[in-house]
Amino acid sequence: MAKKTYRQAINEALRQEMARDADVVIIGEDVAGGQGGSAGVLDAYGGVMGVTKGLVGMFGPERVIDTPISESAIIGMAVGAANTGLRPVAELMFVDFLGVCFDQLFNQAAKVRYMFGGKAKTPMVMRSMIGAGLCAAAQHSQTLHPIFTHVPGLKVVMPSGAYDAKGLLIEAIRDDDPVIFLEHKALYEQIEEVPDEPYMIPFGEANIILDGGDVTVVALSNMVHVALAAAxxxxxxxxxxxxxxxxxxxxxxxxTILESVAKTGRLVIVDESPPRCSLAADIAALAVTKAFRDLKAPVEMITAPHTPVPFAPSLERLYIPGADAVTQAVRRVLQS
Amino acid sequence: MTAIHPIVLPKWGLSMEEGTIIAWHAEEGGFISKGADLVDIETPKITNTLEAPLSGVLRRRIAEIGGTYPCGSLIAVLADAGVSDAEINTYISARQASAGITDASEEASDADPQTLDLGGHTLRYLVRGEGEATVLLLHGFGGDLGNWMFVQPKLAEHVRTIALDLPGHGGSDKDLSGIASLSDLADLVLRAMDGMGLANAHVVGHSMGGLIAALMAERQPQRILSLTLVSPAGFGSPVSTSFLDAFVLARKRSEVALAAAQLFSDPTLVSRDMIDALLRYKRLDGAAEALSTLAELLKNTPTAQGLAAIADFSRPVTLVWGAADSIVPLSPAQSLPVIREVIVLDSAAHMAHLEAADAVAAAIQRNIRSAS
Incomplete structure (x- = not known):
């Protein structure tokens, strides 16, 4: 078993699934790179972060499809292709661009199986990038998983490391429902042991990264690493x-969350999105509705503030929840 | 206690290579009782407390809080108050000097697993140690070569050892096409011996691997120098079908943990690391199908197939059984003349080679010696 980066793990999952199933195709901006451009260089980019690099050389431009800059076309094409039998993996470069393709996702993809009485399905994946930390400013730094999570019919996946990224992406590609696969910008260089063979990690199964009995810390995506530093x-x-x-x-x-809270009685949730109608709020609600009598202290939510992501590096650092804030929250819940 | 007792950084799982010291629970110079909390050690998976292995005075804390040390590093020294500081210092410097040397030689010999292509089946194996004779280690259903993590290094001090991942397991191919019976697996392992240039070997097998070893001895007895079988299938007791089904169907962490707990007399040995490794294996493409196929083969195996296979075998056979084994319970049927010894270990269940590794390694070494 080799150590691989988050980026390599995602690339390997795509490569292995494309080799296994000819119906798997990739659609997105610069996923092949340069095609139709003035230089005419094929496979120069592999997407803005180089995640799909090398795939067009292996599978050809008919299966690694470069598109114009039109998110509504990319996602609409993926939904239609999925409805008619392919398994597209569409790349929405930054999740912040969902505004121009959201109807395709929440009114079409998410509802096809339901409205056709199970006779049609939408086996597509939308890969997209989330997260602040790269000084990419307010329109390229958001962490918008709560919006997708709100919509019945969409599955939402947020891997925090390379091993999970590969297994969850393979599960997503083989899943018959639309899956939103959110990659955090700050994680592409994260390295873990990743098996060379394909494997699937089932959805809806939390990973207990660290065992402990004093306090439960639930964290998502890049915030898992912040929570670990605090732990x-x-x-x-x-x-x-x-x-x-x-x-x-x-x-x-x-x-898994409720079992842990039953054991510890204390819950801190760490999430990079703003707090209103967020996963932090959702999990806090879960605890107080289903585990109220287990709780020994108020639930703490460590989130970004309810503001746009600032561009100034000094302000962006303040915006992103840090380990110190989590450490202090852990101390607070232990005091009550 | 008159001797100086080293406390080393423990290895809590196959993938654990190092640990970070989080907190000491005992002061230098203070007395600590056996079983008392000594030090908190963090790995990427878990923070665990190491307990004092015996009572004594904590004479020296060597590892510093926040420091990360490789498994096996000397982190503290326990000794009676009567032992002089000079003796402690000499002990520590000698130990640290030799640790430096062992580390270097281990790096050279502690090779990574290799793979062998048998045309249609790729098998992973791990070679440790050197010597004229070779001990071949075969794990059981759902296991892998890592099951021998405690036994293999002990054997490797004296002989060459090869631990193999059987088809469908570990790092070997998960595709079982062409395998219609456990005898087919025995043939495949014999072919693997050809591929590894092994004319003959002492074969050690656990559970299903034990039955495969017996079937190898039936097919090519001249190549098998001795058999040491740990809780082997096919020696009078059926393999628990409830365990096979639970293990095959287990998908979630809690289900895997429940199935794994059945394997040990002390269920607290089922570490997070072990469950993680099992989950990671079970998620691999083809693993679930392979396990399901093998479980059916095991269910349909005659309960005395292994005994029948070694009825005419003329070299030493030792059986090792955990007294608390509920997966393949100890059976009164093992009374063939060919069986040299049946060793029953009180402190173990089905995974005696993990729970009582010293005793299992000693049994293997005795059996090997009696063969020569």
């Missing part, structure tokens, strides 16, 4: 935090 910091005082990564927000593994 390490409080461990010096003998506090054992249990760090849970739900992996998917829809479906959400409620059981």
């Amino acid at each position: 390490r910091s409080v461990a010096k005082d003998g506090v054992r935090a249990e760090v849970i990564d739900p992996r998917t927000t829809s479906p959400l593994d409620e059981d």
Whole structure:
């Protein structure tokens, strides 16, 4: 088994699924790169982050399809292709661009199976990038998973590491429903042991990354690493935090969170999106409605503020939840 | 306690290579009782407390809080108050000096697993140690070569050892096409011996691997120098079908943990690392199908197939059984003259080679010696 980056793990999942199933196609801006452009160079980019690099050389431009800059066309084409038998993986470069293709997702893709009485399906994946930290400003830095999670009919996946990224993407491609696969910009260089063989990680199964009995910390995507740093910091005082990564927000593994809260009685949720109508609010609601009597302290939500993502590096650093804030929240819930 | 007792950074799982010291629970110079919390150690998976292995004075804390150390590093020293500081210092420097040397030699010999292509089946194996004789280690249903993680290094001090991933398991191919019976698997392992240039070998098998070893001895007895079988299938007791079904169907962490707990007399040995490794294996493409196929083969295996296979075998056979084994329970049927010894280990269940690795390694070594 080799160590691979998050980027390599996603690339490998795409490559192996395209080799396994001729119906798997990739659609997006610059996913092949340069085609039709003035230079005429094929495979120069592999998408803005180089994730699909090398695939056009293996599978050809009919299966790795470069598109014009039209998100509504990319996603609409993927939905239609999925309805008519392909398994497209469409790339929405930045999740912030969902505004121009949202009807295709929430009114079409998410509802086809339901409105056709199960006789039609939409086996598509929309890959997209989330997250702040790269000074990409307010329109390229948002963490918008709550919007997709809100829509019945969409599955929402947020891998926090390379191993999960490969297994969850293969599961997403083989799934018969539309899956929103959200990659965090800050994680592409994250390295883990990743098996060379294909494997699937089922949706709705949280990963308990660190065992502990004193406090439950639920964190998503890049915030998992922030939570782990905080857990390490409080461990010096003998506090054992249990760090849970739900992996998917829809479906959400409620059981693992509730079992942990039943054990610890204390819950801190760390999420990079703003707090209103967020996953942090959703999981807090889960705890107070289904585990109220287990709770020994108020639930803490450590989130970004309810503002656009600032461009100024100094302000962006303040915007993103940090390990210190999580550490302080853990100390607060332990005091009550 | 008159001796100096080293405390080393433990290895809590196959993938654990190092650990970070989070907190000490005992002060230098203080007395600590056996079983008391000694030090908190963090791995990427878990923060665990290491307990004092015996009572004594914590004479020296060597590892620093926040420091990361490889498994096996000396992190503290326990000794009686009567042992002089000079003796402790000499002990520590000698130990650290030799650790440096062992580390270097281990790096050279502790090779990564290799793969062998048998035309249609790729098998992964791990070679450790050197010597004229070779011990071939075959894991059981759902296991992999890592099951021998405690036994293999001990054997490798004296002989060459090869732990193999059987088809459908570990890093070997998950495709079982062409395998219609456990005898086919025995043939495949014999072919693997050809591929690895092994004319003969002492074969050690656990559970299903034990039955495969017996079937190898039936087919090519001249190549099998001895058989040490740990809770082998086909020696009088059927393999628990409820375990086979639970293991095959287990998909979630909690289900895998429940199935794995059946394997041990002390269920607390089922670590997060072990469950993670099982989950990772079960998620691989083809693993579920392979396990399902093998479970059916095991269910349809005659309960005395292994005994019948070694009825005419003329070399030493030792059986090792955990007294608390509920997967392949100890059976009174093992009374063939060819069986040299039946060793029953009180402190173990089905995974004696993990729960009582020293005793299993000693049994294998005795059996090998009696063969020569």
